[in-house]
Amino acid sequence: MASITIRGVKKNYAKTQVVHGVDLDFASGEFVVILGPSGCGKSTLLRMIAGLEEISDGTIAIDGTVVNKLEPRERGCAMVFQNYALYPHMSVAQNIGYSLKVAGVPIAERTQRIQAVARVLELEHLLDRKPMALSGGQRQRVAMGRAMIREPKVFLFDEPLSNLDAKLRVQMRSEIRKLHRRLNATSVFVTHDQVEAMTLADRLVVMNGGRVEQVGTPAEVYSRPASRFVATFVGAPAMNMLEGEVTLDGISLLGGSRKLNVSRSGLAVGAKVEVGIRPEAVRMAAPGTPGAVAATVDLIEELGAGRVIYVDLDGAPFSVVTSETVHPEPGSTIGLQFAESDLHFFSSETGGRLDVFKASVPERTLQG
Amino acid sequence: MVERTPILNFFTHLILFAGFIFCVAPFVIVAIAASHNLKDVNDVPMSLLPGSDFWVNIKTAWTTADLGPKLLNSFIMAFGVAAGKVIVSALTAFSIVYFRYPGRMLIFWLIFITLMLPLEVRIVPTYAVVANVLEPYQAILDLTGLSWLIEKVSGVQVQLSLGLLNSYSGLILPLVATATGTFLYRQFFLTVPDELTEAARMDGAGALRFFVDILLPLSRNNMAALGTIMFLWAWNQYLWPLLITTDQSHAMAVTELKQLIPNVGGAPEWHIAMAGTLIVMLPPLIVVVLMQRWFVRGLIATEK
Numbered sequence: 001m002a003s004i005t006i007r008g009v010k011k012n013y014a015k016t017q018v019v020h021g022v023d024l025d026f027a028s029g030e031f032v033v034i035l036g037p038s039g040c041g042k043s044t045l046l047r048m049i050a051g052l053e054e055i056s057d058g059t060i061a062i063d064g065t066v067v068n069k070l071e072p073r074e075r076g077c078a079m080v081f082q083n084y085a086l087y088p089h090m091s092v093a094q095n096i097g098y099s100l101k102v103a104g105v106p107i108a109e110r111t112q113r114i115q116a117v118a119r120v121l122e123l124e125h126l127l128d129r130k131p132m133a134l135s136g137g138q139r140q141r142v143a144m145g146r147a148m149i150r151e152p153k154v155f156l157f158d159e160p161l162s163n164l165d166a167k168l169r170v171q172m173r174s175e176i177r178k179l180h181r182r183l184n185a186t187s188v189f190v191t192h193d194q195v196e197a198m199t200l201a202d203r204l205v206v207m208n209g210g211r212v213e214q215v216g217t218p219a220e221v222y223s224r225p226a227s228r229f230v231a232t233f234v235g236a237p238a239m240n241m242l243e244g245e246v247t248l249d250g251i252s253l254l255g256g257s258r259k260l261n262v263s264r265s266g267l268a269v270g271a272k273v274e275v276g277i278r279p280e281a282v283r284m285a286a287p288g289t290p291g292a293v294a295a296t297v298d299l300i301e302e303l304g305a306g307r308v309i310y311v312d313l314d315g316a317p318f319s320v321v322t323s324e325t326v327h328p329e330p331g332s333t334i335g336l337q338f339a340e341s342d343l344h345f346f347s348s349e350t351g352g353r354l355d356v357f358k359a360s361v362p363e364r365t366l367q368g
Numbered sequence: 369m370v371e372r373t374p375i376l377n378f379f380t381h382l383i384l385f386a387g388f389i390f391c392v393a394p395f396v397i398v399a400i401a402a403s404h405n406l407k408d409v410n411d412v413p414m415s416l417l418p419g420s421d422f423w424v425n426i427k428t429a430w431t432t433a434d435l436g437p438k439l440l441n442s443f444i445m446a447f448g449v450a451a452g453k454v455i456v457s458a459l460t461a462f463s464i465v466y467f468r469y470p471g472r473m474l475i476f477w478l479i480f481i482t483l484m485l486p487l488e489v490r491i492v493p494t495y496a497v498v499a500n501v502l503e504p505y506q507a508i509l510d511l512t513g514l515s516w517l518i519e520k521v522s523g524v525q526v527q528l529s530l531g532l533l534n535s536y537s538g539l540i541l542p543l544v545a546t547a548t549g550t551f552l553y554r555q556f557f558l559t560v561p562d563e564l565t566e567a568a569r570m571d572g573a574g575a576l577r578f579f580v581d582i583l584l585p586l587s588r589n590n591m592a593a594l595g596t597i598m599f600l601w602a603w604n605q606y607l608w609p610l611l612i613t614t615d616q617s618h619a620m621a622v623t624e625l626k627q628l629i630p631n632v633g634g635a636p637e638w639h640i641a642m643a644g645t646l647i648v649m650l651p652p653l654i655v656v657v658l659m660q661r662w663f664v665r666g667l668i669a670t671e672k
Contacts, residue, residue, distance in 0.1 A: 050566075050570065051569075052566050052569065052570075071569075072569045072570050072572075073569070073570070073571070073572030073573075077570070078570060079566075079567075079570045081563045081566070081567060082563070083561065083563055085561065085563035085564050085566065085567035086567075087564065087567070087568075087582055088586065089582075089585040089586055089588075098568075098571050098573075098581070099570075099571035099572055102571055102572045102573050102577060102581075103572060146567075146571070150571075
């Protein structure tokens with residue numbers, strides 16, 4: 001069990017900086033997921049915690065001890081790699097027990113601990129096999145076993161599920177979660193898959209371009225995205241974004257074709273903003289319903305439990321997720337309604353969240 | 369593209385068979401010649417039906433050239449060279465691939481350059497070094513005036529000398545360094561995934577531990593291939609053993625074969641010479657047969 005403190009950590013490769021000063025605190029026993037698109041520096045950050053990558057600037061401390069200069073083996077971290085990285089010439093038992101062998105643990109104790117780990121991961125019948133003779137999910141479990149056996153203070157996961165098929169991924173996801181509840185070791189999990197991130201995380205760290213965009217519980221990140229990037233990256237389909245400009249009595253949207261009647265507390269007239277609304281927050285209404293906005297249906301994606309309706313809102317693409325059993329024809333006109341409390345406002349310049357509206361005003365809608 | 373037509377199959381087999389005959393014919397002729405007696409082997413043309421004196425000739429060749437101890441010498445030398453090359457080039461390649469240190473590329477290119485300097489090119493300086501391994505140090509002492517200084521101060525004349533002529537070390541050591549082997553390992557090490565190295569680091573294995581526990585077992589096929597090639601190469605060395613072994617007790621089988629070749633004026637005992645050749649060819653043949661499976665695996669792409 002250990003807390004991790006990251007202070008002003010930067011990473012340079014030659015002249016390019018890939019991580020621009022990250023400050024994070026992971027509490028002991030917490031399951032933290034670092035989410036971001038590829039190339040955002042999330043893996044680099046993880047590898048710096050592990051000690052596989054040198055820290056260019058700043059400090060990383062595990063349990064209060066700065067580990068910048070420590071070898072990976074001295075940091076008390078265990079890591080699960082994306083491609084499992086099992087030793088191909090060793091049996092499952094040897095793979096799991098290798099770190100103990102290196103540490104000089106006597107054979108009797110080693111065997112006993114391998115057995116214990118294998119029992120937890122249901123690998124007992126596979127201990128004599130070579131990795132080549134295992135399925136993807138089994139290899140994944142061996143990789144986990146190799147990390148578990150050291151009883152590390154910190155578990156590091158580098159996109160460990162991305163090589164599995166969809167069904168297995170869901171299964172391993174819940175196994176990892178269960179395992180964490182059982183071992184209760186601080187875990188840092190890197191992924192670009194937002195479903196994985198939302199389901200696993202106690203706390204979510206969203207990164208983009210080498211910077212931390214937001215830290216919070218999955219629910220917080222979803223309901224109060226701190227920036228335009230987070231808003232569009234978390235959630236599928238992505239949040240709808242409409243460009244607008246602050247006017248005297250509200251916000252004019254889509255080049256003036258629509259107007260939003262909101263109090264513009266603290267915003268200068270003429271400021272450029274983006275108004276976002278999640279597709280799940282939009283309700284469909286019969287065309288012509290008072291307060292509803294008319295839009296033309298472009299395309300419908302069937303999801304089984306519901307459907308995504310892509311519409312055209314005065315030339316801007318807009319999507320709606322609905323579980324109602326309505327089947328509007330492409331090309332037809334439908335009405336859209338949403339509550340003001342579901343709207344998110346972001347600055348067009350900085351991309352940051354604008355908290356213009358403190359309390360939700362019920363059912364104030366777009367006027368077309 | 370694999371085509372399956374009977375005619376094409378027939379022709380491919382024909383070509384294969386022709387190639388086989390081409391490769392095997394010399395050996396067959398040697399074997400047949402080794403089975404004739406003195407008269408038959410000198411017939412023109414020589415009869416291609418085997419004679420009956422095969423074992424007699426083998427025995428004569430064995431005793432005349434005293435092949436027993438010489439085969440042993442050859443084996444010690446070839447095995448020593450092969451083992452040395454397998455170990456040294458593994459270490460060199462490990463250093464070049466897995467460590468970042470100043471001058472790494474320089475060392476890499478220096479090794480590369482030795483490809484262009486086979487033993488035959490540098491045989492005179494190599495001989496000089498083997499004749500007295502400490503010669504270069506002596507030269508340094510002489511040039512810097514240190515030996516003069518030591519002589520003046522202590523009255524001892526510095527004369528460094530360590531000769532390796534007529535010894536196994538002298539036979540083996542100059543042949544051990546190999547650029548080919550280093551490259552073979554280097555290419556293989558480059559295909560080993562980085563994650564494996566990192567996993568070993570996370571498991572707490574240091575560099576040497578990683579090398580011994582992970583890298584070497586993974587390069588088994590490589591080692592077998594390199595060992596086989598180098599064993600054959602060393603077994604077939606002629607010039608170097610001839611040059612540095614003046615003493616019969618260190619003579620090699622391959623160089624001693626010439627004792628069996630008939631002298632001008634002597635009896636044309638080609639059947640004995642051929643029998644001797646057969647004996648000397650046998651050990652490398654056995655090595656190839658035994659190692660063939662790993663040998664091929666080591667030279668083709670990485671196993672999956």
